[in-house]
Amino acid sequence: MAKFDLRLKDCVEGMASLPEAGVDLVVTSPPYNLGVRYRKYSDRLDRQSYLNWCATWAAGIRRILKPTGSFFLNIGSAPSNPMLPHEIVFQLRDLFVLQNTIHWIKSIAIDNRTFGHFKPISSKRFLNDCHEYIFHFTKTGRVEIDRLALGVPYQDKSNIARWSHTCGRDSRCRGNTWFIPYQTIQSRAKERPHPATFPVQLAEWCIKLHAAPRVRTMLDPFLGIGNSAIAAQKCGVKKFIGFEIDNTYLAVAKRRLQSQ
Numbered sequence: 183m184a185k186f187d188l189r190l191k192d193c194v195e196g197m198a199s200l201p202e203a204g205v206d207l208v209v210t211s212p213p214y215n216l217g218v219r220y221r222k223y224s225d226r227l228d229r230q231s232y233l234n235w236c237a238t239w240a241a242g243i244r245r246i247l248k249p250t251g252s253f254f255l256n257i258g259s260a261p262s263n264p265m266l267p268h269e270i271v272f273q274l275r276d277l278f279v280l281q282n283t284i285h286w287i288k289s290i291a292i293d294n295r296t297f298g299h300f301k302p303i304s305s306k307r308f309l310n311d312c313h314e315y316i317f318h319f320t321k322t323g324r325v326e327i328d329r330l331a332l333g334v335p336y337q338d339k340s341n342i343a344r345w346s347h348t349c350g351r352d353s354r355c356r357g358n359t360w361f362i363p364y365q366t367i368q369s370r371a372k373e374r375p376h377p378a379t380f381p382v383q384l385a386e387w388c389i390k391l392h393a394a395p396r397v398r399t400m401l402d403p404f405l406g407i408g409n410s411a412i413a414a415q416k417c418g419v420k421k422f423i424g425f426e427i428d429n430t431y432l433a434v435a436k437r438r439l440q441s442q
C-alpha cells in the first residue's frame with residue numbers, strides 16, 4: 183500500500199526535516215515570479231531575491247536526493263521575460279548537472295489544425311507562448327534513464343531492422359519534445375481550482391523516464407493541487423511526500439488523491 187504524506191508546510195523547512203539522500207525522484211514546478219495570482223503566495227519578488235530563494239530550495243533538494251536520483255524542474259516564462267528559466271538553471275549550476283532539457287509543448291499547429299491548449303496573448307511583437315521547460319537535473323550528469331519507457335513506434339517499420347543496434351523492437355526514443363495538452367475542462371473552479379498547474383501526464387512521464395520501478399520515494403516541494411501525487415499513485419510509487427503552504431490547494435490535492 184503506497185504511503186502519501188502531504189503536509190501544510192513551507193518546503194524549505196519541510197525538506198530540512200527529511201533525512202539526507204533518501205529521495206529517488208523530485209518532480210516539481212515552483213512559482214515562476216511572473217505575477218500569477220495564487221491564493222496565498224505572492225508571485226512578485228524582485229529578480230535577485232527570487233533567484234536567491236530558488237537557490238535555497240534547490241539546495242534542500244540536493245541534500246535529500248540520492249546520488250542516483252533525478253530532479254525534474256518544470257519552469258515557464260513570459261514572452262516579455264524569456265530569460266527567466268535560463269537564469270534559474272544558471273543559478274543552480276553549482277548544485278546540479280543539467281542532464282536533459284525537455285520542451286513541454288502545450289499546443290502544436292499542423293497544416294490548418296491546432297492541437298492542444300495555450301493562453302492566447304494579444305501582441306504586435308510576441309507569438310503565443312505554447313511551451314514550457316522541464317529541466318532534468320542530476321548530481322552527476324550520469325544517471326541512467328529508461329528512454330524506451332516513453333518510446334514511440336516507428337512510422338516506417340523497416341527502420342526496426344535498420345536501427346536494430348539501438349533497441350531491436352518497434353520503439354524509439356521520443357526525444358526531448360513532449361506534446362502534452364491540458365485536459366479540456368468546463369469549469370475551472372470545480373475541475374482545476376489553481377492558477378498554475380501541470381498535467382498529471384507530465385509528472386507521469388518524468389517518473390517513467392527515471393524508471394518507475396526504481397522510484398521508491400518521490401517528493402514534490404510545491405504540491406499545488408497534487409498532480410504529481412496522482413501521477414505517483416498511477417505509477418505505483420511506494421512513498422510520496424508533498425509540501426504546500428496553502429491549505430485550500432492542499433485540501434484539493436488530498437481530495438483528488440482519495441477519489442482516484
Ligand SMILES: C[S@@+](CC[C@H](N)C(=O)[O-])C[C@H]1O[C@@H](n2cnc3c(N)ncnc32)[C@H](O)[C@@H]1O
Pocket residue numbers: 191192193194210211212213214220222223376378379380381403404405406407408409410425426427428431
Ligand atoms: C506552480 S504551483 C504548483 C502546481 C502543481 N504542480 C500542480 O500541478 O498543482 C506552485 C505552488 O507552490 C506553492 N508554494 C509557494 N511557496 C511555497 C513554499 N515555500 N513551500 C511550499 N509550497 C509553496 C504555491 O501555493 C503553489 O500552489
